[in-house]
Amino acid sequence: MIRVAVVGAGVVGLSTALCIKSQHPSLSVTIIANRFLDATTSDGAGGLFRPDQRFIGGVEPSVLKDWCQTSFDHFNNLIFSNIAAEAGVSQVSGYQLFNDSRPDPSYKDIVYNFRYLTKEELTIFPDHYKYGYFCTTFYVETRKYMKYLTKLLNEKQVPFIKKKIHSFEELVENYDIVVNCIGYGAKDVCHDNLIRPIRGQMIRVRAPWIKHFYYTDDNCYMIPNTDTIVLGGTRQLDDENTTVDLNDKDGIWQRCLRLCPSLAQAEILWDWAGLRPNREPIRVETETIKYGNKQLLIVHNYGHGGNGISLSWGTAIDAARRFSSLLNGINNQDKQLTSKL
């Protein structure tokens, strides 16, 4: 009987576990993580779907497109289902404003309503940006979505174990396949030097009169969630500080206030800082590691940087496909063994 451990309970871990368990209902799947729900990196995400290839290095365009479209379709179906509110997914439109000319973003044919702003439309913003896009996409409210995924996993009787993993060797005794969704933890656990933290800080506010998202190039964004707005942000490469920095907070606040003066009336709720687990490329692949006379089959799915929510489902489906191949490989080996007897 094959025993599977999914390591990591962020949005990628939960999504991947769900895909695998849905495809193989009788398989034993356990989620092992040190942090859950509000304590995960995913909790800090604004959850806006706009996976821009500018920030996703090293992934083959056709693969990225597949991840993006699969994720989009999955969330889009949720929006118009009767569990949209529970899952925390809803349509939202908004603007990206910038001054340098650049190629069209890779998500432009995936999201809806993508268009460039006219000169006249650009004048409504306080700083006169030279260019801008408008599009209709959606946000995923991470807290709700993670609770929703957790509920589905509970219904499928997937157990959750709280434990910090320092090496996969700890798992070789009790598990045959490890699905590695450990995010930034891969740096130590997998000795992966390609994964680098990009620190992000944000402020959550209540400002319900704001119904659009806004992004500018000046590290400034505003993303509406169900009943809060996420104000951001920072992008500090190789900075491992997960405590809130007051200078960063002030910077974020001033930049957002400039873009949207009515924020002065917003109620500030909480601050957050975390590390985007950035890797070029995002690692979705299999590996076999030998520990003495035992071996562990690994399916990696980590390194999503700032696109964890956006690409969670697409990469989970991809990882589940590779998982199924591994499983077939094991079953075929077993068949060969039994046929030899």
Next chain:
Amino acid sequence: MSDSRSYRVIIIGGGIIGLTTACTLLKEYTSIDKLQLTIISTTFSPETTGDVSAGYWEPYGVNLNDERMLRWARYTYDIFMQEFFSTKAAQAGVMQMPGHILKSQNDQQISENDDFIVPSFLPLVRHYRVLKDPEIRMFDHLGPVTGFVMSSVVTEVRRYLPQLQRFLECDSRVKFVRKKIHSFSELKGEADIIINCTGLSARELTGDLTIRPARGQVIRIHAPWIKAVYYFETVNEGVGYIVPQSDTVVLGGTFQLDDWNTTPTEQDTRHIRRMCAKILPALEQIQDGVEQAGLRPYRDGGVRLEHERTTDEIDIVHCYGHSGAGVTLSWGCAKDVVEIVKTLLPVYEQHSSDLPEHEQLWRLVL
């Protein structure tokens, strides 16, 4: 140097039409110290017709071929958009948001040039786009539909009017009186001009039988995850719409001409919930809500905006009959009304200002 002229103006009606007119008047008559403006109304916010409405800017229920409509709507849209990008937005309840406007398509294929797809107010709005594949697929659950998306503005009247009121109250030239006026002759001698912004009550006051109620029922619910307007028109089952406000969402709608009932009915509630849950199935999970019904001041010939000098020599400027477009046309009509007033009560000193137009009209009183 102030103008020594002394003018007395009465505005009857304290809803969205009356108060936007009051602000516009004060703006144009800044130089007149001895202006006495009295606003007389039986109701003020939150009891006006506008308070029931969702406040979504769209010329709804009016004749779009009327050139005045476009001019009024455009001016109003521009003011609200300026206000949205200002510090007023939060307290005044002004919100920009996208609208998905859909219509059932049956055997009669709606052509791309149809008035529904290309409404005449199109040049006024932003981000207009006809819904095509693959986007239109997301509405497959509604059956074959056609439609478009546009960006518009929602002005939550129950927040907006109190802000206008506070601004007006701070001006020593303004007085508010809660009182019902049965005939204009009651006010003879009390004002140089009477501005009639009485909406549906104009029927009694002026004897104009072309103004009629167009009843609308709504349900206000708590559904903060919704960030856009959705409007769906069917062939036989009426209309459903979902309009977010600051912290509620308004579900509608009905348009029942000559129905004077201001009490919500169960039948309408069921209809509204059913239609809205068709558009966004997640709404099935919401059972709570506050129902209300209001009477849009529908007028056969469209908005009446004109000067009348009555047989007993009272000067009246009428501004009523906005149907479902009171919010949409408010500032635009107010401007035209005050232009007429200026021909009767001249202002010679033109007061110029560097402030944006919306700030000249009114400012937040903190």
